[in-house]
Amino acid sequence: MRALAERLRVGLVAAALASGGMMPAAWAQGTLRIGMTASDIPLTTGQADNGGEGMRFTGYTVYDALINWDLSSATKPSELVPGLASSWAVDATDKTKWIFTLRPGVTFHDGSPFTAESVVWNLDKLLKNDAPQFDPRQSAQGRSRIPGVASYRVVDPMTVEITTKAPDATLPYQIAWIMMSSPAQWEKLGKSWDAFAKTPSGTGPWKLTLFAPRERAEMAPNAEYWDKARVPKLDKLVLVPLPEANARVAALRSGQVDWIEAPPPDAVASLKGAGFSIVTNAYPHNWTWHLSRAEGSPWNDIRVRKAANLAVDREGMKEMLNGLMIPAEGFMPPGSAWFGSPTFKPTYDPEAAKKLLAEAGYGPNKPIVTKILIAPSGSGQMQPLPMNELIQQNLADIGIKVNFEVVEWNALINLWRAGSKADVSRGATGMNFSYFIQDPFTGFIRHLQCNLAAPNGTNWGHYCDPEMDKLFDQIRTTFDPVEQIKVLQKVHEKYVDEALFLMVAHDTNPRAMSSKVKGFVQAQNWYQDFSPITVGK
Amino acid sequence: MLSFILRRLLTVTPVALGVSIVCFSLVHLAEGDPLSSILPVDATQETIDAMRIAYGYDKPLPVQYALWLWKVLHGDLGTSIATGRPVLSEVGRAVVNSLILASVATLIGFTFGCLFGFVAGYFRDSVLDRAASAISVFGVSVPHYWLGMVLVIVFSAQLGWLPSTGAGPDGSGNWKPDLEHLRYIILPAITMSVIPMGVIARTVRALVGDILSQDFVGALRAKGLSEFGVFKHVVKNAAPTALAIMGLQLGYLLGGSILIETVFAWPGTGFLLNAAIFQRDLPLLQGAILVLAMFFVALNLIVDVVQTALDPRIERG
Numbered sequence: 001m002r003a004l005a006e007r008l009r010v011g012l013v014a015a016a017l018a019s020g021g022m023m024p025a026a027w028a029q030g031t032l033r034i035g036m037t038a039s040d041i042p043l044t045t046g047q048a049d050n051g052g053e054g055m056r057f058t059g060y061t062v063y064d065a066l067i068n069w070d071l072s073s074a075t076k077p078s079e080l081v082p083g084l085a086s087s088w089a090v091d092a093t094d095k096t097k098w099i100f101t102l103r104p105g106v107t108f109h110d111g112s113p114f115t116a117e118s119v120v121w122n123l124d125k126l127l128k129n130d131a132p133q134f135d136p137r138q139s140a141q142g143r144s145r146i147p148g149v150a151s152y153r154v155v156d157p158m159t160v161e162i163t164t165k166a167p168d169a170t171l172p173y174q175i176a177w178i179m180m181s182s183p184a185q186w187e188k189l190g191k192s193w194d195a196f197a198k199t200p201s202g203t204g205p206w207k208l209t210l211f212a213p214r215e216r217a218e219m220a221p222n223a224e225y226w227d228k229a230r231v232p233k234l235d236k237l238v239l240v241p242l243p244e245a246n247a248r249v250a251a252l253r254s255g256q257v258d259w260i261e262a263p264p265p266d267a268v269a270s271l272k273g274a275g276f277s278i279v280t281n282a283y284p285h286n287w288t289w290h291l292s293r294a295e296g297s298p299w300n301d302i303r304v305r306k307a308a309n310l311a312v313d314r315e316g317m318k319e320m321l322n323g324l325m326i327p328a329e330g331f332m333p334p335g336s337a338w339f340g341s342p343t344f345k346p347t348y349d350p351e352a353a354k355k356l357l358a359e360a361g362y363g364p365n366k367p368i369v370t371k372i373l374i375a376p377s378g379s380g381q382m383q384p385l386p387m388n389e390l391i392q393q394n395l396a397d398i399g400i401k402v403n404f405e406v407v408e409w410n411a412l413i414n415l416w417r418a419g420s421k422a423d424v425s426r427g428a429t430g431m432n433f434s435y436f437i438q439d440p441f442t443g444f445i446r447h448l449q450c451n452l453a454a455p456n457g458t459n460w461g462h463y464c465d466p467e468m469d470k471l472f473d474q475i476r477t478t479f480d481p482v483e484q485i486k487v488l489q490k491v492h493e494k495y496v497d498e499a500l501f502l503m504v505a506h507d508t509n510p511r512a513m514s515s516k517v518k519g520f521v522q523a524q525n526w527y528q529d530f531s532p533i534t535v536g537k
Numbered sequence: 538m539l540s541f542i543l544r545r546l547l548t549v550t551p552v553a554l555g556v557s558i559v560c561f562s563l564v565h566l567a568e569g570d571p572l573s574s575i576l577p578v579d580a581t582q583e584t585i586d587a588m589r590i591a592y593g594y595d596k597p598l599p600v601q602y603a604l605w606l607w608k609v610l611h612g613d614l615g616t617s618i619a620t621g622r623p624v625l626s627e628v629g630r631a632v633v634n635s636l637i638l639a640s641v642a643t644l645i646g647f648t649f650g651c652l653f654g655f656v657a658g659y660f661r662d663s664v665l666d667r668a669a670s671a672i673s674v675f676g677v678s679v680p681h682y683w684l685g686m687v688l689v690i691v692f693s694a695q696l697g698w699l700p701s702t703g704a705g706p707d708g709s710g711n712w713k714p715d716l717e718h719l720r721y722i723i724l725p726a727i728t729m730s731v732i733p734m735g736v737i738a739r740t741v742r743a744l745v746g747d748i749l750s751q752d753f754v755g756a757l758r759a760k761g762l763s764e765f766g767v768f769k770h771v772v773k774n775a776a777p778t779a780l781a782i783m784g785l786q787l788g789y790l791l792g793g794s795i796l797i798e799t800v801f802a803w804p805g806t807g808f809l810l811n812a813a814i815f816q817r818d819l820p821l822l823q824g825a826i827l828v829l830a831m832f833f834v835a836l837n838l839i840v841d842v843v844q845t846a847l848d849p850r851i852e853r854g
């Protein structure tokens with residue numbers, strides 16, 4: 001009987017589609033409940049906090065940027081695609097001027113239209129301290145994402161001009177960070193961002209319907225979403241903060257949630273055994289030892305750097321993590337569009353490593369003794385203690401004796417900002433850090449550009465190579481995307497061939513989910529698209 | 538009685554001030570930047586400096602303390618750095634949730650603690666005593682965290698009888714003591730009750746043994762009082778101490794066990810403290826610790842007063 005009713009329902013919907021040509025508002029296929037690793041609902045006003053996870057769940061769901069990430073493919077690295085801007089181009093004569101043509105007919109969830117005024121209002125929200133809508137919390141998240149922006153103005157209701165401080169071809173990547181909140185909703189709510197956080201309004205595929213701090217957020221599909229292909233199929237998306245890994249596993253196993261982020265590696269086998277699927281994919285994440293190039297650092301010798309890279313048993317580490325890592329072949333994950341063709345392969349070859357180290361004048365009888373900063377936990381740090389201990393053992397085998405200085409994650413971030421030459425870094429010559437490497441700036445430039453040496457920027461190791469700086473300048477001045485990729489490949493080849501980092505692992509962005517969850521495509525990105533997902537009964 | 542209460546209130550004031558200084562300064566001892574929770578890891582120094590001024594962390598510590606205390610005295614615990622929400626409302630919501638959990642746990646712990654304690658004390662050195670004592674020793678010594686995980690594995694993951702996390706089907710917002718919400722409280726409350734149960738049982742056992750060996754019990758029996766009548770006297774004599782222990786245990790539980798609330802994602806003070814510690818959310822941490830410390834001070838005061846009322850022989854001063 002139920003099957004008959006279901007068939008009748010499908011038939012009726014098909015008939016309605018065929019006769020009227022109307023898309024149903026949403027297919028209304030279940031509720032998806034997700035256990036996040038965050039301890040609170042990330043900021044819901046636009047620029048989300050809580051790093052990549054925040055943008056994934058309360059950024060790219062409720063909001064759009066002028067330029068979005070294409071999250072539709074699991075097999076190729078994500079690329080930028082038109083979002084609220086249908087097109088953009090740099091001025092042919094003045095390479096600091098960019099024109100963004102906006103998508104017509106887009107409305108915010110509150111019904112107000114999205115225009116060029118909205119874009120300027122949102123940039124003021126982050127950059128103009130005396131603007132009424134200036135929000136320190138969103139500014140803290142967004143301001144440093146658009147370092148190239150000098151000014152902006154409305155050209156006409158559907159066109160915005162953004163001027164950069166210097167020619168900067170990475171601007172589209174920067175703009176993809178900036179979420180557009182509704183000025184009309186903010187006005188309506190008494191110009192209060194606190195009120196806006198409870199009833200936000202963006203242009204994204206999801207509308208926030210419930211906001212219970214630290215406990216729960218619920219979202220419903222935005223049936224009016226401008227990209228019809230991305231109108232969510234679910235009835236409801238529920239986000240639950242479950243910071244404790246075992247609590248997430250318990251919630252999944254007891255059926256309280258359908259999906260958990262980052263299951264602990266030692267739970268993978270039992271979850272698989274209980275019928276849950278573990279979904280993983282490469283994404284722009286890097287777990288590395290950032291090496292100091294300050295005077296006296298043993299890593300100033302390329303032979304030592306290469307030897308260390310050849311000494312790490314990455315396959316062994318992968319086994320230790322129950323498969324939840326991708327062994328590094330370079331700084332970017334294998335398959336990245338920017339990978340290029342480096343000649344140096346950081347494989348596991350202890351004999352070659354010992355030989356290189358001997359050439360550099362070291363060995364088991366005359367070991368290098370050095371100190372590395374690590375944290376016992378931290379965002380994106382995977383399983384830092386066992387992973388670092390394995391490397392310590394591997395390096396000891398070839399004649400590099402590593403002592404760890406273990407500090408708490410927040411303290412490590414401060415040491416990272418201070419730089420390897422600062423007294424607070426306690427003479428360490430390396431730091432274990434994991435990186436978001438999704439765009440040219442976060443992926444390459446910020447780590448190694450001369451004038452970003454700490455504390456001016458986050459070039460922790462004080463590396464400086466005019467040749468590398470020249471390549472970074474080329475990234476910024478190459479406006480043809482295809483040519484720009486070629487420059488990015490050259491940069492990556494230099495990163496790998498000169499073994500500028502200890503290249504160890506990439507996270508696989510693991511998530512465990514019930515077999516009822518269908519249609520999820522895990523993009524090679526920090527953000528994900530929840531629109532195509534359905535949840536069966 | 539009134540002068541006793543007034544005297545106790547007077548002694549509470551310097552304690553409260555001391556507590557506030559400790560609350561404020563302790564959290565500053567930890568490494569790390571309180572603004573790191575709201576700033577992206579690669580925020581520029583300029584942004585960090587601007588935020589430090591905006592949140593008042595550029596001022597010397599004593600000035601920060603004075604400003605904080607002034608606000609606290611006016612009922613304002615400040616604003617959470619990580620969430621931007623008022624600390625008072627965050628802590629208030631969490632305290633209510635912890636109070637619900639702690640009350641249920643204390644009720645379970647007190648009931649079973651007294652039961653086991655009286656049984657063990659009355660039937661000293663019998664099999665019953667040994668069994669009750671074994672249970673209370675287990676209660677005191679079993680790691681909370683482990684017991685919570687075991688209960689979750691058995692009753693949530695394997696049997697699927699009870700939910701493993703959260704305070705209700707829609708969170709704690711509309712909490713009411715109905716069956717649906719009570720299902721969520723059972724596992725965390727049982728996990729939480731084992732320590733007070735063990736402590737109370739051991740105390741009551743010792744008390745009962747002590748009371749039964751006193752002369753007045755012999756006198757009561759000699760006067761021909763029934764065993765139940767004697768029992769009532771024993772209970773009355775044991776009650777003040779048992780109540781005092783219960784008050785202290787409730788105080789401990791109100792602090793919310795960080796481990797239990799984190800394992801069960803129960804949105805109480807322990808869960809809040811855990812988040813505040815990891816996010817370096819100093820205003821929230823200071824506010825939450827202060828409120829909990831004040832709870833302790835108030836509870837001690839109440840227990841003292843109740844004890845004096847119950848047993849007029851206690852002359853405090």
